[in-house]
Structures are given as structure tokens and as C-alpha cells.
Amino acid sequence: MNFPNQNKILEFLKDKNLIVVSNRGPVEFYKYNSKIKMKRGAGGLVSTLLPLMEALNGVWIASAMTPGDIEIAKQYPENRVPITDEDPLFWVPFVVVDQDQYECYYSTISNPLLWFVQHYMWNSPYTPDIDDKIHQAWDEGYKYMNQKFAEKVLTESKRNVKEPLIMLQDYHLYLCPTYIRKKMKNTFLSQFIHIPWPQSEYFSIIPEYMRKGIIEGLLSNNLLGFHIPRYVTNFIQTCEEYGAEVDYNKGIIWHNGQTTHVKSYPISIDYEGIKEMASSEEVLEKEKLIKEIKGDCFLFYRTDRADLSKNIIRGFQAYELFLHKYPQYQGKVKFLTTGKPTRQQIREYYDYYYDIMDIIENINIKYGNDDWKPIELIFKADYKLVVAAFKNYDCMIVNPIADGMNIVPKEASAVNEKQGVVILSEKAGCFEELKDHVLPVNPYDISQTAEAYHNALKMDKNERSKRFENLQKIVAQRTIYHWISEQFEDIEKLKSAENF
Numbered sequence: 001m002n003f004p005n006q007n008k009i010l011e012f013l014k015d016k017n018l019i020v021v022s023n024r025g026p027v028e029f030y031k032y033n034s035k036i037k038m039k040r041g042a043g044g045l046v047s048t049l050l051p052l053m054e055a056l057n058g059v060w061i062a063s064a065m066t067p068g069d070i071e072i073a074k075q076y077p078e079n080r081v082p083i084t085d086e087d088p089l090f091w092v093p094f095v096v097v098d099q100d101q102y103e104c105y106y107s108t109i110s111n112p113l114l115w116f117v118q119h120y121m122w123n124s125p126y127t128p129d130i131d132d133k134i135h136q137a138w139d140e141g142y143k144y145m146n147q148k149f150a151e152k153v154l155t156e157s158k159r160n161v162k163e164p165l166i167m168l169q170d171y172h173l174y175l176c177p178t179y180i181r182k183k184m185k186n187t188f189l190s191q192f193i194h195i196p197w198p199q200s201e202y203f204s205i206i207p208e209y210m211r212k213g214i215i216e217g218l219l220s221n222n223l224l225g226f227h228i229p230r231y232v233t234n235f236i237q238t239c240e241e242y243g244a245e246v247d248y249n250k251g252i253i254w255h256n257g258q259t260t261h262v263k264s265y266p267i268s269i270d271y272e273g274i275k276e277m278a279s280s281e282e283v284l285e286k287e288k289l290i291k292e293i294k295g296d297c298f299l300f301y302r303t304d305r306a307d308l309s310k311n312i313i314r315g316f317q318a319y320e321l322f323l324h325k326y327p328q329y330q331g332k333v334k335f336l337t338t339g340k341p342t343r344q345q346i347r348e349y350y351d352y353y354y355d356i357m358d359i360i361e362n363i364n365i366k367y368g369n370d371d372w373k374p375i376e377l378i379f380k381a382d383y384k385l386v387v388a389a390f391k392n393y394d395c396m397i398v399n400p401i402a403d404g405m406n407i408v409p410k411e412a413s414a415v416n417e418k419q420g421v422v423i424l425s426e427k428a429g430c431f432e433e434l435k436d437h438v439l440p441v442n443p444y445d446i447s448q449t450a451e452a453y454h455n456a457l458k459m460d461k462n463e464r465s466k467r468f469e470n471l472q473k474i475v476a477q478r479t480i481y482h483w484i485s486e487q488f489e490d491i492e493k494l495k496s497a498e499n500f
Contacts, residue, residue: 002272003481009488010055017160018058021149021176022169023106025062025092026050027083029072036072038083042383045169045194047270048480053090061152063102063145064094078155093156095148104141107345108134110172117205118171118195119309119402130207138210143175146217150179157184165491168221170194175213177220181258188495190487191218192225192265195404196429200238215242219255222494225265225487227405227429232264261494266433267483269410271476278387278415286388290336293376294392297334298457299418301393303386303408305342306353306379311399311425311443312337313352316359316375318449323367323374326454331372333457338381338389390415395456397423399443405429409438413471419464421456422471423449433478437470 003009020026026046027038040046053060064070064079073079073094082088097105113134116122128134153176157164164184168176168191177189197203203211218224219239226232232251240246244255253260277283293299300319304310319335337360343349360375367374378385390396390412398409406428413422424431424438431440439452 002270002479004485005489006485009485012488012492013052013056013165015162016056016165017157017162018052018056019061019153019156019164019166020049020053020058020169021061021153021166021173023063023110023172024065025069025094026053026060027092028066029068030066031068031071036068038072047273048484050090056090057088058090059093059156060090061093061095061149061156063106064096065102069094070096093152095145095152097145097148101141101144103345104137105145106141106172107343108137109142111343112346112348113206114171114174115195115309117203118198120198120202121308121401122205124205128205135207143213146173146175147179149173149176150183153180154183157187166190167192167487175217178213178217181220188223188491189221190223190225190491191221192487193231193404194227194267196402197226197231197235197238198402199234200241203238212242215239215244216256219244219253219258219260221260222258222498223487223491224260224262226262227264227266228432229264230432231404231429232262235262259498261490263490265483265486266429266478267405267407268478268480269407269414269475270481271414271479274387274411274414277384278391280384282384283388283391286385287391289385290388290392293336294334297332298329298394299392300333300335300395300397300453300456301337301389302335302397303338303381303389305339306349306356307342308348308352309401309403311401312339312356313359314443314446315397315399315449316356316363318446319375319453320359320363320366321446321450322453323363325450329457330367330374331369334373335375336378336389336393337375338378338386340380387411387415391417393420394418395421395423395453397449397453398428399423399425399441399449400428401425401443403428403430409434409471410475413468414475416468419461419468421459421464421467423452423456433474434471437467437474 026041028041029036029038064073072081073096079094079096081092083090083092122128153166164187166189170193180189236246236248239253244253246253251262302315304312323330341353360377363374396412398406400406409422409424409430422438423441424434425443426440427443439455441449441452
């Protein structure tokens with residue numbers, strides 16, 4: 001582990017029963033050649049918390065999302081899976097429900113309803129249509145799953161004589177704190193929201209009784225975290241309009257006799273970990289493909305899930321405009337894009353994926369020739385290939401409509417070897433930290449983005465070097481371990497101050 005104040009944190013946690021709760025778990029089970037295999041979950045949250053889970057024999061409650069998860073869960077009492085069977089380091093109690101209930105919870109309410117509202121993605125004259133299907137999905141899916149998660153938390157809290165320390169994660173579990181609090185009135189609850197919190201007026205798209213349930217759920221926590229101060233302010237304003245007593249300066253909300261402290265904790269990356277991976281044999285091997293694609297061209301790069309919030313199509317529309325306005329660069333630039341489809345069971349995501357494929361094909365047909373392909377696409381790219389691309393881009397674009405944080409510019413800047421320029425949306429959470437050293441763009445402004453491509457291409461070496469060095473400095477100074485350490489430190493302070 002690489003935690004700041006590591007010994008102090010471990011001392012604080014040694015008499016705690018650490019219970020992390022999230023929709024997606026730290027491991028995933030899948031079937032291969034008729035056998036159940038396990039792989040570690042992706043993402044910084046898993047990388048950060050797993051060492052603590054192992055050190056403390058902790059518990060990570062999660063949904064059984066895959067057929068493999070369901071099959072393995074049913075092999076153990078109460079669906080409580082040890083990781084691993086012999087001398088378990090930690091435990092994953094799976095929440096197992098019927099597929100229809102899970103789809104209502106995940107594919108109707110969590111995504112797209114909540115996700116779209118919190119990323120400003122609904123086209124309000126036309127969508128959403130909040131009909132009987134959505135109301136039913138709230139009751140039979142979202143509320144039901146949150147109750148099931150709460151029941152698992154209660155069971156795991158009683159199983160261990162140590163004091164429970166419950167850390168809920170994200171928007172899938174907004175109602176869960178309410179259900180936990182009814183049974184565990186004096187237990188410290190914390191929750192971190194990994195996506196943006198919208199302005200209160202936009203949040204009102206959601207029906208009033210759903211808003212009430214969400215706000216009361218979140219205000220059942222003692223500590224509530226967001227990535228950046230803007231989301232904290234938006235949330236406090238939402239609660240103030242709901243009738244809660246608030247203090248913007250101190251980040252405190254009082255409601256129904258409960259005090260909730262709201263703070264920003266900007267997430268970052270495992271800086272040393274990604275640097276180590278970048279020099280691994282696997283990444284060095286995958287670099288051969290990246291360098292073959294790049295050739296002698298200036299390499300633009302982006303990597304995204306095919307999520308509407310990532311604004312991929314406007315990024316390519318801007319590239320097409322750039323090729324049209326500056327034809328002298330045709331044949332001298334290349335755009336590499338990597339990523340993967342996501343949430344294809346949801347119609348909007350399915351359509352968006354194929355719209356991305358269409359614009360890439362159209363640009364390649366319109367501008368390409370036998371010797372030059374304007375855009376190279378590698379979808380379903382593995383992370384080691386992405387890291388190989390991070391090392392070799394000349395310009396990266398990250399232009400979301402909205403993002404809780406988006407750590408891609410941080411990961412990329414940590415390992416890039418070309419003093420690469422970053423084009424960054426003003427709406428990305430990480431913009432607050434990186435804005436002085438990137439080329440900023442309004443994600444809706446295609447013309448501005450096209451000019452940003454041109455400016456990156458023409459930037460002199462001194463400016464490139466200065467921007468890049470400053471980006472690396474920021475990323476190296478604050479890692480993902482600072483993010484989680486700050487939360488533990490605040491939990492300890494609040495528990496002491498409020499006599500838990």
C-alpha cells in the first residue's frame with residue numbers, strides 16, 4: 001500500500017469491520033471451458049480498496065451482475081463468496097435477484113434515468129417520457145434492490161463484533177442509507193458519488209417523490225463525498241430548496257435530526273502503478289501496433305466507452321472540420337480511437353454505438369485513400385493497449401458533455417513520452433485541476449474543437465514541454481491514495497467529534 005499516513009489509517013481501521021457497498025464488485029466471475037473463472041474488477045476504486053480489504057479481512061457487497069457471479073454465489077451460504085476459498089483474504093456477499101428486477105433497477109432507473117439527469121443528457125422537449133414503466137421500475141427494481149443491499153449490510157454488520165464502517169458507492173444506492181439508518185441509528189455511514197451532481201432545476205426532471213427519496217437517502221449519511229466543489233454546491237442547493245437547513249461555507253446540511261457533512265474529494269490515479277505497467281513487456285509488445293498505426297503522422301488519440309456523455313461524435317465532427325479547413329494536413333495526421341461498447345441493452349446506447357461507427361466510416365471514405373486512413377478504430381481494446389497508446393499520442397482529446405472526474409487525462413499524462421497536448425472539455429470534473437495546462441473546449445462547440453486540433457498540431461516545443469511537465473507534476477503529487485486517505489481521516493475526525 002502507498003497511503004499517506006498509512007500507519008495512522010491502519011491503526012484507525014484495525015478495530016473496524018470495513019464494509020464497502022457498490023453495484024459492481026471487486027471481482028467478476030465468468031465461465032470458460034465449463035469452469036468458473038475469476039478476474040479482478042477494473043478501475044481505481046478496486047485498486048485502492050483491495051489492499052485494505054485484504055489487510056482487514058473486509059467485506060465488499062455487490063450485485064451478481066454476470067451469470068458466473070450468480071452461479072458462484074449460489075454455491076455458498078447467503079451468497080457470501082470467499083476470496084479465495086483457502087484462507088480467504090476478504091469476502092464478497094452478492095445481492096442476487098431475478099433478472100427482470102435487476103434490469104428495472106439498472107437499465108431503467110440507474111441507467112438511463114439517473115445517469116442521463118446527472119450528465120445533462122435528456123432532450124427535454126422530447127425525453128424522458130416518465131411513464132408507468134419507469135414508475136413501476138422504481139418500485140419493483142430500484143427500491144427493491146436498495147432494500148436488498150441494506151439487508152446485506154445489516155447482516156454483515158451483525159456477523160462481526162467489530163464496529164461496522166460502511167462506505168457506500170455511487171448513484172445505484174441512493175436509497176440504501178435510509179433503509180440502513182432505520183435499523184442502525186447510531187452507525188456512521190459514508191457515501192461517495194462518482195458522477196456529477198446537476199443543478200437543482202435540471203434535477204427536478206425526476207418526479208417529486210423520487211427526488212424526495214434520493215435526497216432523504218443521501219442525507220441519511222454522516223459524510224457525503226463528490227469529486228469537485230461545484231457538485232457539492234449543486235447538491236447543497238438542491239437540499240436547501242427541498243427545505244433542509246444548510247451551511248455552504250462549512251458544507252453541512254441538517255435534516256430530520258441528522259447532520260450530513262458534504263465535501264469534495266477529487267479522485268486521481270495510481271501513479272506508480274501505471275508507470276510500472278507502461279514499462280511492462282506486455283505494453284512494450286503492444287506498442288509495436290501503435291507505432292505501426294502512427295507511422296510518420298501526428299497522432300490524435302481518444303479512448304472512451306461508447307457512452308453518450310463522452311461526446312464522441314462531436315469530437316469526430318470537429319476532426320472532419322479540421323481536415324476540411326486545413327487540407328494541407330491530410331495524410332500527415334492520424335486519429336486513433338480505442339474503447340468499447342457499453343450498456344448495449346439500452347436503446348440509446350445501442351444507437352449511439354452505431355452512430356459512432358457511421359461517422360468514422362464516412363470520414364474515412366470522404367478523406368481517405370489507398371495510402372492513408374484518417375481514423376483507425378480499435379474497439380474492445382484491452383487496457384494494456386490503451387496504455388501503449390497513452391505513451392505515443394501527440395494530442396489527446398477528452399471532451400465529455402459532463403463527467404464526474406474522468407481520470408483519462410491524468411493516466412495519459414503520467415506515461416506519455418511525446419510531451420502530448422491534452423484537449424479537455426470544460427465540463428469534465430478534472431478540468432478544475434488541469435485547466436491551466438490543457439487546451440480547453442466547450443464540448444458543444446465543434447468549430448472551437450477543430451481549432452484546438454490545429455493549435456495542438458502547431459504548438460511550439462517550449463509550450464508543449466511546459467504544459468506537459470505541469471500536467472505530470474499535478475498527477476504525481478495527488479494520487480488515488482490521497483483520495484481515499486482523506487475520506488478515512490475525515491471519518492475519524494467526525495466520529496470523534498460527534499461521539500460515535
